[in-house]
Amino acid sequence: MTFFEMTKTVLKSLFTRPATLMYPAKPAKKTPLSRGHVSIKPEGCITCRSCQRKCPTQAICVEVKEKTWEIDNMRCVVCGVCVDVCPTKCLTMETQYRKVLTARGARDKFTVAGPKKKEPVAAEAAKPVKE
């Protein structure tokens, strides 16, 4: 009967938790594959600019001379291409969304390690000579 069907629904709704989540007080429900935002480990970046070339929205700007890596978070569409092409895997995809902005501009600038110096290799090559 329709009346009892409705009672069933009402009782079910009374004793189950709400389907919604109090975001941002509680973190959003995320899976390991979720694309939240891009983050960088500055010590791993070799300023090869692959991410800058492949970015479909031109959100990433790498300055080779100044050794900086900059992302415009308002341009970034979190497609994950930069993470896929990064040769040193210093770019990673975080599963949680970026924090809410409270001011204009969402550029994050990092000073990065830059290309590996040739000296350590030369020093290692020179080692046997020293011995």
Place this chain on the structure above:
Amino acid sequence: MSKQITVPFGPQHPVLPEPLHLDLVLEDEKVVDVIPTIGYVHRGLEKLVEKREYTEYVFIAERICGICSHIHGQTYVQGIEQIMGLEIPERAQYLRTIWSEYSRMHSHLLWLGLFADSMGFESVFMNSWRLREHILDDLEATTGGRVIQGVCKVGGVRKDISPEKLDEMVKGLRGIEHELQDLTNVFLHDSSIQHRLKGVGVLNKEDAYYYGAVGPTGRGSGLAIDIRETGYAAYGKINFKPVVEHDGDCYARCAVRAKEMFTSIDIIEQCAKKIPDGPVDMKVTGAPDGEFFARAEQPRGEVIHYIKGNGKKNLLRHRVRTPTFTNIPPLVTLLKGCDLADVPVIVLSIDPCIGCAER
């Protein structure tokens, strides 16, 4: 003859979630003429194809629409693959099919909710969106994105689904099937909804064909046109029948969408059974040289992507004809002669997506 007045409807209207403007010419309560206007959300995405590499443009093609995003990306890469003569791995074809069907279900659930809301049935609106959340969770777990999946690429897909996850997905869908049944029962058998929908906005088969209705709008009028039957992606290896209703009213269009969700579950289950092992992408070199019309069936109907390249990294031309764009002439026909109070229901019954239609 009574006096004619013009009532503007949209682009911002409480029950119309889309920026579509209609000038309704009324005689008393009857609509005698309709002048549609679009152009509020034009973004120039087609022009952008000249500025981005053809591989990067997949992400832009996906952002043409916020609901059928995966199918837009898929149609675009299908066109590129046809021009370049690529034979993509079979597993990738099946995965594309699975994700297409998931986006169809999520689109239809969203639409059923909005449709109920347009009739003032808000609890059904919330219930269908709660069910949609299950679909979105599965999409996020397998692709990384809830609405913009970003998994298509030229030469395959970017993510793979493990066999265990596929089993879990099919079981999950079978688990919510009875809830979907409850929801569609409300739309198909509830007397107040039938009273609101039956006989409202009738589009007969000849008109539907003549004005070029596509997708559920056409199928609700008895036009058995479903591009999935042409067998793109893995649809050629799947058994399914397009849902066709013959009444041509709002109820028929609603019934087509409600029943299509169960077809989608069937297709996903068949795909999960038949999916072969193997790679999901292939290496692509060179650039497209030639032109192609790629077609696919979106939740709203047939979409066409025209792609023209000249062997360089940037394409020459990209043109999209979205289902909503073709459904506007049938909508104008539908609205003529209806009551003013029925206008929101009739406009929503073609599932308008103006963001798509304007790009």
